[in-house]
Each structure stands twice: as structure tokens, then as C-alpha cells.
Amino acid sequence: MSARIPTAAMAFSWVLTAVLLLGLALAIAQGVTMRLDPPETGYWLNTATGVRHTADCVYYERTKQGRPCEPDEGLACGLCGG
Numbered sequence: 001m002s003a004r005i006p007t008a009a010m011a012f013s014w015v016l017t018a019v020l021l022l023g024l025a026l027a028i029a030q031g032v033t034m035r036l037d038p039p040e041t042g043y044w045l046n047t048a049t050g051v052r053h054t055a056d057c058v059y060y061e062r063t064k065q066g067r068p069c070e071p072d073e074g075l076a077c078g079l080c081g082g
């Protein structure tokens with residue numbers, strides 16, 4: 001005789017699976033968002049030249065290649081003083 005699984009228990013396991021998958025999807029989505037949107041530090045590093053800019057600089061977040069950086073990374077910009 002095969003064991004009969006009660007419908008309610010089956011429904012519950014499906015809900016549980018759905019919740020787990022949703023949680024996983026959210027975690028992945030959050031990870032992607034964090035990679036695309038790095039935290040702002042107030043300093044911007046032009047990764048092509050290695051020059052660092054402050055938030056007031058015209059080049060802040062405007063170089064073709066770049067990312068937020070720490071105040072001791074790269075070389076200080078001649079305009080804004082990095």
C-alpha cells in the first residue's frame with residue numbers, strides 16, 4: 001500500500017518551497033543591486049587614470065571608468081585636491 005499524503009500537507013510543502021524560492025530570489029536581487037550600486041564614500045576614483053576626486057569636483061561620478069573609493073586611494077585631483 002502506498003502512503004497517502006494529505007492534501008493540506010502537500011499544499012503546505014508547496015507554500016514552503018515558494019517562500020524559500022522567493023527568499024532566495026530576493027537575496028540574489030539584493031546582491032545584484034549592491035554590485036551595481038556601490039556605497040558612496042564622498043570620493044570618486046577614475047580607474048583609468050588612478051586620480052581621485054571629491055564630491056564637489058566636476059569629475060565626481062563623471063569619468064568614463066570609475067568607482068567610489070576611500071580618501072587614501074589613488075592620486076589627488078589637481079582641481080579639487082582629491
Ligand SMILES: [Zn+2]
Nearest residue numbers: 053057077080
Ligand atoms: Zn577632481
